[in-house]
Amino acid sequence: MSFDIILSILKENWPSYLQGAYITLLIAVFSTIIGALIGLLIGVVHTIPLRKKSFKAVILKIINFILTVYVEIFRGTPMIVQAMVVFYGLYAYGIEMDRFVAAVVVVGLNTGAYMAEYVRGGIVSIDKGQYEAAAAIGMGHFQTMVHVILPQVFRNILPATGNQLIMNIKDSAVLSVISVTELFFTTKSIAGANFRFAESFIITCFIYLIMTFIASRILRVIEKKMDGQDAYQVQTKKEEPIL
Amino acid sequence: MMEKVIDIKHLNKSFGSHEVLRDVNFTVNKGEVVCLIGSSGSGKSTLLRCINLLETPSGGEIIYNGENILDDKHDIKQYRTHLGMVFQQFNLFNNHNVLKNCVVGQQKVLKRSKEEAKANALKYLQIVGMDQYVNAKPRQLSGGQKQRVAIARALAMDPEVMLFDEPTSALDPEMVGEVLKVMRQLADEGHTMLIVTHEMEFAREVSDRVVFMDKGVIVEEGTPEQVLVNPKQERTKEFLKRTLKQ
Numbered sequence: 001m002s003f004d005i006i007l008s009i010l011k012e013n014w015p016s017y018l019q020g021a022y023i024t025l026l027i028a029v030f031s032t033i034i035g036a037l038i039g040l041l042i043g044v045v046h047t048i049p050l051r052k053k054s055f056k057a058v059i060l061k062i063i064n065f066i067l068t069v070y071v072e073i074f075r076g077t078p079m080i081v082q083a084m085v086v087f088y089g090l091y092a093y094g095i096e097m098d099r100f101v102a103a104v105v106v107v108g109l110n111t112g113a114y115m116a117e118y119v120r121g122g123i124v125s126i127d128k129g130q131y132e133a134a135a136a137i138g139m140g141h142f143q144t145m146v147h148v149i150l151p152q153v154f155r156n157i158l159p160a161t162g163n164q165l166i167m168n169i170k171d172s173a174v175l176s177v178i179s180v181t182e183l184f185f186t187t188k189s190i191a192g193a194n195f196r197f198a199e200s201f202i203i204t205c206f207i208y209l210i211m212t213f214i215a216s217r218i219l220r221v222i223e224k225k226m227d228g229q230d231a232y233q234v235q236t237k238k239e240e241p242i243l
Numbered sequence: 244m245m246e247k248v249i250d251i252k253h254l255n256k257s258f259g260s261h262e263v264l265r266d267v268n269f270t271v272n273k274g275e276v277v278c279l280i281g282s283s284g285s286g287k288s289t290l291l292r293c294i295n296l297l298e299t300p301s302g303g304e305i306i307y308n309g310e311n312i313l314d315d316k317h318d319i320k321q322y323r324t325h326l327g328m329v330f331q332q333f334n335l336f337n338n339h340n341v342l343k344n345c346v347v348g349q350q351k352v353l354k355r356s357k358e359e360a361k362a363n364a365l366k367y368l369q370i371v372g373m374d375q376y377v378n379a380k381p382r383q384l385s386g387g388q389k390q391r392v393a394i395a396r397a398l399a400m401d402p403e404v405m406l407f408d409e410p411t412s413a414l415d416p417e418m419v420g421e422v423l424k425v426m427r428q429l430a431d432e433g434h435t436m437l438i439v440t441h442e443m444e445f446a447r448e449v450s451d452r453v454v455f456m457d458k459g460v461i462v463e464e465g466t467p468e469q470v471l472v473n474p475k476q477e478r479t480k481e482f483l484k485r486t487l488k489q
């Protein structure tokens with residue numbers, strides 16, 4: 001194993017590596033966004049206050065049950081198996097999904113199952129006083145969620161979402177089982193052609209590291225942005241206040 | 244004849260088997276400042292929270308401008324906009340700055356235009372002396388400043404009655420004064436106010452009527468003179484002796 005060999009592999013195959021990394025990033029970003037939206041929706045539905053014995057409460061209970069089943073299944077089984085079941089399962093029924101779409105769906109559903117718990121935790125951890133203050137000025141549950149609770153939940157779950165993005169960048173490698181041409185699958189093809197497995201995968205290793213590192217830095221910047229300035233401006237008479 | 248704004252009849256509240264309020268009868272008239280006093284656990288905060296239905300009463304009636312709001316048909320959200328609530332823990336919306344805290348309810352609940360809401364919010368922020376801090380987030384403010392913003396937020400909804408739930412109990416001693424000063428000013432301007440407080444001196448100066456509660460019942464009520472200076476009931480005397488000793 002030498003540095004020269006790594007360089008020559010890189011020189012020969014860099015467009016393939018880049019293409020693979022690009023697909024990996026696309027899967028990770030899309031599935032994290034989808035997962036976060038699913039998680040948000042489930043988290044909100046789970047925390048709707050139940051009124052005793054109304055028709056709505058029964059419907060809500062059924063929906064909650066279905067959502068719980070979804071979360072348990074996707075948290076409780078390996079993603080590699082989910083990929084096989086979703087892709088080849090649907091294939092058996094004559095539905096041929098695009099491999100990339102299948103990948104995003106599987107990782108997205110998986111992320112959603114985890115995010116649902118983060119969001120629920122994020123909502124539960126908001127001080128009861130915030131709900132009371134919103135109720136006291138006449139807001140309903142939906143308004144309270146949109147204008148008061150969820151903006152705070154977003155901030156609280158941002159670190160967890162970032163974690164999930166990083167995990168998705170790495171774990172999308174298992175989607176090679178359904179032949180998605182992401183980074184791992186691409187590297188396997190490259191190594192299969194040149195029989196230099198160690199060197200080919202060392203390059204891959206660095207590409208993953210660069211992607212996850214940059215992702216975590218970007219998320220840190222977003223967190224800082226959301227927190228706003230540490231100091232506020234004292235308003236003098238003439239300036240227009242910012243809403 | 245004074246105009247009754249809130250009229251409470253035979254109100255009961257229990258948490259499980261624990262009775263917190265027992266057969267409470269009580270009215271608030273227009274323009275009146277009423278202070279609720281009593282030791283911790285006497286039910287005065289629960290009574291206040293029952294009035295705007297943050298706690299659901301177990302029984303009785305709450306008549307607001309002639310209508311029983313405990314009727315199933317009654318629009319609770321609509322009713323709550325007529326009551327301004329100030330909490331012990333301020334409960335400012337952490338995600339909004341000072342101005343937005345005072346605007347969001349007006350815009351989203353009362354459906355006022357942005358300009359109207361902003362002008363109204365600034366008017367009340369000026370009254371509480373916080374108009375210079377419109378851009379600050381709640382976490383950047385002191386307790387006294389937060390409570391003054393909370394008062395402005397409640398006032399900005401132009402409520403008919405202001406409810407104060409121990410507004411100074413969570414404040415450092417040197418900040419109590421600035422909040423009481425604002426409340427005194429509101430009382431002078433003729434706002435209808437119902438205040439749960441431990442500040443006896445303030446209650447004596449500001450209120451038209453003082454209500455003393457103990458163990459979930461109203462023991463004595465009357466002018467500040469009657470209740471705080473010449474109490475008739477043993478329990479009131481006992482309570483005052485204990486609090487004034489401190």
